[in-house]
Amino acid sequence: MAEEKRHLGKCFDCDGITELVELDVDKGTKIMRCQACGLFHFYKKDFLGRWKLLKVSKASGLESAK
């Protein structure tokens, strides 16, 4: 079933393709990373269920243990 669309987006900085690196369903957050420049994009789901871009960063910060 293809109910879940691929988590692809566009880079805030270079318009490259971003792909999902981390999804936290409980917190309603996700991290996308640009395949072109490596920029991390932090998203949070708003109360309407839409993903809102919180910040962009060169470092993931949240998954330094990986």
Ligand SMILES: [Zn+2]
């Ligand atoms: Zn980029």
